[in-house]
Amino acid sequence: xxxxxLLAAAAALAAxxxxxxDIGANLERFAYPFPVHRxxxxxQGATLGMAYMDVAPTAAPxxxxxxxMHGKNFCGxxxxxxxxxxxxxxxxxxxPDQIGFCKSPKPVGYQYSVAGLAANxxxxxxxxxxxxxxxVGHSMGGMIATRLALLWPERVERLVLVNPIGLxxxxxxxVPYADLAQLKREEQRxxxxxxxxxxxxxxYHDRWLPAYDRWAAMLAGQYRASGGETVREAQARTSxxxxxxxxxxxWGRLKxxxxxxxxxxxxxxxxxxxxxxxxxxxxxxxPSLVDRVAAQIARADVVRFVDLGHAPQxxxxxxxxxxxxxxxxx
Numbered sequence: 613x614x615x616x617x618l619l620a621a622a623a624a625l626a627a628x629x630x631x632x633x634d635i636g637a638n639l640e641r642f643a644y645p646f647p648v649h650r651x652x653x654x655x656q657g658a659t660l661g662m663a664y665m666d667v668a669p670t671a672a673p674x675x676x677x678x679x680x681m682h683g684k685n686f687c688g689x690x691x692x693x694x695x696x697x698x699x700x701x702x703x704x705x706x707x708p709d710q711i712g713f714c715k716s717p718k719p720v721g722y723q724y725s726v727a728g729l730a731a732n733x734x735x736x737x738x739x740x741x742x743x744x745x746x747x748v749g750h751s752m753g754g755m756i757a758t759r760l761a762l763l764w765p766e767r768v769e770r771l772v773l774v775n776p777i778g779l780x781x782x783x784x785x786x787v788p789y790a791d792l793a794q795l796k797r798e799e800q801r802x803x804x805x806x807x808x809x810x811x812x813x814x815x816y817h818d819r820w821l822p823a824y825d826r827w828a829a830m831l832a833g834q835y836r837a838s839g840g841e842t843v844r845e846a847q848a849r850t851s852x853x854x855x856x857x858x859x860x861x862x863w864g865r866l867k868x869x870x871x872x873x874x875x876x877x878x879x880x881x882x883x884x885x886x887x888x889x890x891x892x893x894x895x896x897x898x899p900s901l902v903d904r905v906a907a908q909i910a911r912a913d914v915v916r917f918v919d920l921g922h923a924p925q926x927x928x929x930x931x932x933x934x935x936x937x938x939x940x941x942x
Contacts, residue, residue, distance in 0.1 A: 635830070637839030638663075639715045642830055645692040646707075648715055651739050653732055655711075656723060663715035664688070664736055667695045667705040674702035676769070676940070677742045679733065682707075683751025683777075684850060685811070686923070687714035690827055694748075694925050697933035703940070706745070708736055710756070718839075718846040724853045726778075730760035737767060746940060750774040751880070751922065752850070758859045761866060771870045772939060774932075775878050775922045778858040779901040782883035786891045790855065795848035802844070804832035815922035817877040827926070854882060863908035870912040871939045873932065874902050875920035898922070915939070 635641040650661035665688055678698050680691040688707040695705045709716040710729050733756065737745060746769050749757030754776025761768040783789060790798075807828045812820045834843045876899045884895040899916075906912040915935050917924045924932045 633833055634836045634838065635833035637834055637837040637843050638717065639687070639830070639834065642689070642715075642833065644689045644715065646695070651736055653711070653735055655728055655732060656719075658719060660711055660717050660719060662708060662711055662717075662732055662736070664706060664708040665695070666740065667699050667707070669702045669704055670696075670699045671702045673704070676702075677704045677706060677737075677740070677745040678940070679737070679745050679747050679757075680705060680707045681733065681747060681749040681753030681757050682709065682713065683753050683923075684713075684847075684854070685807070685831060686750065686753075686827070687830060689714075689830070690923075690926060693929040694933055694936065697929075697937065701937055701940070704742075706736060706740060706742070708733055710753075712846040712850055714834075718842045720842065720845065722846070722849065724846075724849045726755050726759045726853060726857045726859070727763065729756045730763060733757075733760055734764055734767060743767070744769045746770040746772065748772040748774065748936065749776060750925065751777055752854060754778070755854070755857075755859050758862075758866070761868060762859070762862055765867060768868050770940070771866065771868055772873060772936065773870065774873045774925065775875055775880065775898050776872070777880060777882050777898065778854060779860060779898065779905050780896075781858045781860045782855060782887075782895065785887075785895060787855075787883040787887045787895065790852070790886055792848055792852055795851045796844065798851075799844040799848050802832075802835055802847070804828055807831050814879045816927065817879065817921045824926070863905055864910075866909050866912075868911070869942065870906075870909050871942075872902055872906060872912065872914045873917070873924065873935055873939070874899055874914060875917045875922055875924040875927065877918075877920060878922040880922050 646665040648663050653660050688709045698705045712718050747757040754773040755778035761771045878898045881895050881897040887895045920927050
């Protein structure tokens with residue numbers, strides 16, 4: 613049963629999305645759709661409790677486990693509809709909140725790396741007793757899922773990438789490096805209005821539905837929390853991680869089947885806002901990069917949603933879930 617104060621917080625989010633309440637730096641007052649568990653990890657000495665959901669099949673078990681990995685501006689909760697669809701198909705579903713995000717801790721001074729977050733996810737598989745799983749990584753989660761598949765291929769049955777970032781090396785393309793101080797300054801300007809404006813333009817191709825308010829308010833509510841500075845710090849450090857640790861050079865090493873589920877109206881092009889004017893037109897968004905990436909992978913296919921953007925699982929859940937389940941049947 614969801615606690616009354618969590619229901620009240622959810623109602624407040626819906627009633628006042630223009631500002632958003634303080635819901636806690638770790639989403640303490642934001643309701644998740646399934647029970648939240650904690651996995652104790654000590655990747656850098658201190659013990660941290662990584663939050664995750666473990667959703668059991670609601671039909672005859674398929675014997676398969678699917679791991680849903682959130683993007684930088686998303687959380688485990690945004691996978692709710694996908695998780696329910698997978699459970700109805702008989703799959704077990706694990707949904708981690710990566711360290712530094714959402715309901716997981718955001719330790720001061722934490723050294724974020726794509727490989728480190730992948731290792732934390734592998735530890736979740738170990739703790740859950742899962743030997744092999746299908747990884748579904750969205751946006752930044754696609755980077756982490758790809759790194760896990762490269763480091764521990766024996767653990768990955770299939771890799772599904774949903775509008776992943778990190779497909780190319782933006783620094784090699786000429787985008788100037790942004791140090792941590794600059795990224796922290798940028799985070800100071802983040803609020804509900806800036807989150808909504810960015811997502812409406814880049815994720816939802818200038819459209820906005822009332823249902824999206826909840827997710828923008830979820831992010832903004834962390835910034836408004838008494839521990840909001842730890843959220844800004846974590847966001848800045850993970851932005852630095854993304855710009856310096858692309859997965860762009862190793863596609864040819866992936867041997868498992870890889871499916872890319874791509875909203876073709878996605879305008880996300882990490883780093884384009886910092887690119888010099890002379891090269892900005894060459895800093896292409898995710899859909900323009902997919903074919904050249906897929907061509908480097910031995911067993912890859914691309915599923916295109918021609919009228920959707922960066923988050924097809926949010927924008928058109930039923931269509932996305934149909935495509936995902938069809939992929940898992942291959």
